[in-house]
Amino acid sequence: MERNKEILVEKLGLVDYQQAWDYQEQLLKSVLEIKAGNRQLPPEEQQATSNYLLLCQHPHVYTLGKSGHLEHLLLDEQGLQQKEATFYKINRGGDITYHGPGQLVAYPILDLENYFTDIHKYLRFLEEAVMLTLADFGILAGRIEGLTGVWLDFEEQENPRKICAMGVKCSRWVTMHGLALNVNTDLSYFGNIVPCGISDKAVTSMALELGRNVALEEVERRLLVHFEQLFEATLLEQHEERY
Numbered sequence: 001m002e003r004n005k006e007i008l009v010e011k012l013g014l015v016d017y018q019q020a021w022d023y024q025e026q027l028l029k030s031v032l033e034i035k036a037g038n039r040q041l042p043p044e045e046q047q048a049t050s051n052y053l054l055l056c057q058h059p060h061v062y063t064l065g066k067s068g069h070l071e072h073l074l075l076d077e078q079g080l081q082q083k084e085a086t087f088y089k090i091n092r093g094g095d096i097t098y099h100g101p102g103q104l105v106a107y108p109i110l111d112l113e114n115y116f117t118d119i120h121k122y123l124r125f126l127e128e129a130v131m132l133t134l135a136d137f138g139i140l141a142g143r144i145e146g147l148t149g150v151w152l153d154f155e156e157q158e159n160p161r162k163i164c165a166m167g168v169k170c171s172r173w174v175t176m177h178g179l180a181l182n183v184n185t186d187l188s189y190f191g192n193i194v195p196c197g198i199s200d201k202a203v204t205s206m207a208l209e210l211g212r213n214v215a216l217e218e219v220e221r222r223l224l225v226h227f228e229q230l231f232e233a234t235l236l237e238q239h240e241e242r243y
Contacts, residue, residue, distance in 0.1 A: 003114040004048040009224065009237045012056035014101065017063070017088060020056055024176045027052050027109045031174050035111070049174075051114060053227065053235070054107040055220055058099040060085035062193060065167050068095035072194040083192065092177035094148065094167035096193050102184035102207075104219055106227075112173040115231055119170050123148070125230045126179050130164045132226040133181075133219060139163075139209055150181075152204060161204035181223070182206065184213050 012020060031049050038046040062073055062085060073087065073096055080087055085100075099105060112122060127143060130150045134141045141163060142154035150164035164181045182205035190203045206214045228235045 002048070004051065004111075005114055005231070005233045007051040007053050007108075007110070007228075007231070007233045007235050009053045009055065009235050011220075011237070012054055014057045014059065017058045017061040017086065017099065020054065020058065020105075020107065021088070021090065024054065024107055024109060028171065028174055028176050031109065031111055032172060035113075035172055035174070049111040049114065051111060051233070052109040053224075054109070056105050056107075057101055057103060057216075058105060060098075060100045060189060062087045062096060062098055063092075064089045064096045065092045065094035066090075067093060072096045073192070074194070075192045079192070083189065085189070085192075090177070092167040092169045094165075097165045097167070097180065098189045098193060099180055100185060100189055102182075102186065102205075102216070104181045104183050104216055104223070105178070106181075106223065107178040108175055108227075110175050110231075112170070112175065115233075117173055119168075122170075122175065123166065123168065126166060126168075127164075129223060129226040129230055130179060130181055133222045134163070134206070136222045137206060137210065137214065137219075139206065149179075151201075152209065159202065161202045163204050163206070163209075181219065183216050183219050 034047050034049050060083060064070065127150050131141045141150045141152055144151050144154050144160060149162050149166045152161045152163055153159050164179055166179045168175055168177050184207045185205045187203055187205055224235055
């Protein structure tokens with residue numbers, strides 16, 4: 001059976017976090033069911049698995065990963081209501097982060113057996129796609145050893161600033177969750193958490209760094225270009241509104 005490198009891109013718009021999470025779980029389950037069925041079949045009868053890339057924004061929400069600490073959320077229930085924000089404990093790796101309008105969120109549901117079976121390489125590819133996208137807008141970004149995500153001032157680290165958070169889950173080489181790139185994000189919401197459990201480094205956005213709002217659609221377009229090139233994939237965009 002040939003590997004399927006086509007990726008169906010779905011643009012969900014501004015979507016409730018729970019709805020997007022449920023949809024990811026639905027797609028993950030469908031891919032895992034095909035993989036389970038294939039184990040009972042000879043190679044020539046096996047069915048190709050599908051790959052998806054969901055792009056969206058969320059209303060104000062805080063999410064806490066499996067290895068996170070609840071005390072890194074600095075708001076109680078009343079505080080969340082005042083901020084018109086919700087909170088979820090979820091099944092990705094990493095600690096706590098924030099999602100909200102003006103932030104580009106990407107959820108790849110990829111069968112890595114269609115590409116490469118290396119989760120560390122996968123994470124580096126996600127970071128690289130973001131770094132190349134930021135470079136298109138004149139923003140130099142990179143990695144800081146021992147920390148996930150994409151950072152500014154990553155070399156001298158006099159004022160290191162996180163611009164993109166990442167957290168993923170992988171089941172039988174099928175991924176879910178992904179990355180959140182701050183484009184025109186209201187950064188004040190990060191003041192209500194210890195972002196990703198890191199208390200001594202700042203958070204930033206493309207708008208803050210460039211001194212102007214940035215067209216999120218253009219950032220999205222550039223991210224897709226780099227994602228396609230890095231994964232040597234064919235992206236098929238689906239334009240219908242799901243939510």
